[in-house]
Amino acid sequence: MSQPPGAAVSLAEAPPAGTTSRPPAAQRVLPLRRPGRWIATAAVLVVVAQIIHGLATNPFYQWDRFRYWFLRPTILDGLLITLEVAALSAVLGLLGGVLLALGRLSGSPVLRAVSWTYTWLFRSVPLIVVLIFLYNFSALYQTLSLGVPFGPAFVTFDESRLATDMAVAVVGLSLNEAAYASEVVRGGILSVDQGQHEAAAALGLPKGYQFRRIVLPQALRSITPNYVNQLIGLIKGTSLVFYVSLLDLFGSVQTMGSTYPGDIVPLLLVATVWYLILTSAVSVVQFYVERYFARGATRTLPPTPLQKARTGLAEARARLRREAAV
Template sequence: MAEANVTEIDNTGSARPESIRAVPVRHPGRWVSGAVILVLAAMFVHMLFTNKNLDWTTFQKFFFDGGILKGLVATLELTVIAMAIGIVGGILLALMRLSANPLMSSAAWLYIWFFRGTPVLVQLIFWFNIKSLMGDISLGIPFGPVFITWDVNSLVTTFVAAILGLGLNEAAYMSEIVRAGILSVDEGQTEAAQALGMRRLQIMRRIVLPQAMRVIIPPTGNETISMLKTTSLASTVAFTELLKAGEDIFNANYKTIPLLIVVSVWYIIVTSILSVGQYYLERHFGRGSARELPPTPLQRLRRNLTTFHVKPPAVREGSA
């Protein structure tokens, strides 16, 4: 009996363990969703080539039309100037909100409350009709004699009205973005800079703002792209930007859909360029916050084209 038990134990100890079989995880939802997306994409491409109402001949004819390009330039000018006013005004309003002076902080809060509480389209129409409120603009001593007077319509043109409506409205939103970025910086760094004898403006320019830019840049990029598309509202005040240029053409030839596609494609092109610029700005100001910077779009594309994913080797039979 003892020998039998020893033999049984030896046989059990010398037996090889069963091989591990790797069973791949099934993802049926991915295949179904992928198939649905492919079908929808195929239907969309088929519609692009078969729908005669799109009229690609008219699209090709007016894509580089002089009026369209002139409207595109006006849109870019309006976007740049309005965003410059919005950024500068937003920084000033954010500093006023964070000021210890109650009058300055209250004035900034009232400005933000008013411009965020009224639609930008209403503000554009308001500035376009500012003469009905102001009459003429005069320069002189308050409650005293007037030295010089200007006609409001000669000063506030359609372009100026669009800039004021978009820029002043943007300043209210940018102020909250800048304020959030400033508050994201640890107060201990400000206290340390004050202990070194740095002035408030020096601390803001050299310590706080460079670090706050990591928080400020992403929403500012979104606001810039949004501003580019919001400039289309300037057509309501008779300013000829990209959309208004397209409207002038299809009101004459009744080719509404092709001209709207022309306008949309130009918006997409400019938006894509701004998105790339935003990416590189985020990458620049993100230095030091991460051990490794994210790859650029060109680096990511090169990696995807040159890297092949190899399946892991299968477990061989009898391997432990």
């Protein structure tokens, strides 16, 4: 008698004798074994554990003195000055960088030459030299004036009254920051596809409107990570204002270290931890700013740390349920 269509089972498809077939849903998929990854992970964990053990048990670090100095008023006052100098220098440096970048991209040869010369000069001179030069600027120019070149002066300023320690620090850092920020901004503008410029010009939009609403929003996706990296360098660069008699965080630590030479190591650890906190806070802000400007450029936004934690917990629970069911 002939079998109906589809009723015959070949020997290759039949399960081996003495075994029972399982539905595909009940079959467990084994992940690929990666012994090299596990060995590297174990080695890194051992090294990290050794470092933590050394930090926690070595009496040379004097963690009791670290706790004593960490929130002392003199340290917090220096921290406040560091934040003030960094914030003012970041804003002024970014504004100067935008102007310099627009000058580099301008059709005027004079603006291009001046912007390029400024960027070349301040990227070539060390920041400490700029600060010390400005600190001694009154020796070269005791008065500053505004007027007609080679003619009468309309307004005259006493340089010694204007050049306070805070002003010298902010001006020096801003001048240096503007040179680097200009290249970051210029690179971000150049990263925008040329077709965007041509489409905006074809619509007859004014140049200023094209830059504000079309070019700049797209350029910020490239500018943000690079400038935040520069901003972190600026926060660490504020430690040099100690050499122009401004007691920032590092200056306060140095002063207390000279007064209490036995606490130099814990004081340096205090400065290190505060700088880590500041740069970590900037990195968190960077993540959310990049996530904001990624809208429209990616299909799905990168998950936040809280969303990653929730997803990890959900996957762990699902994995436990599957193992319990097996």
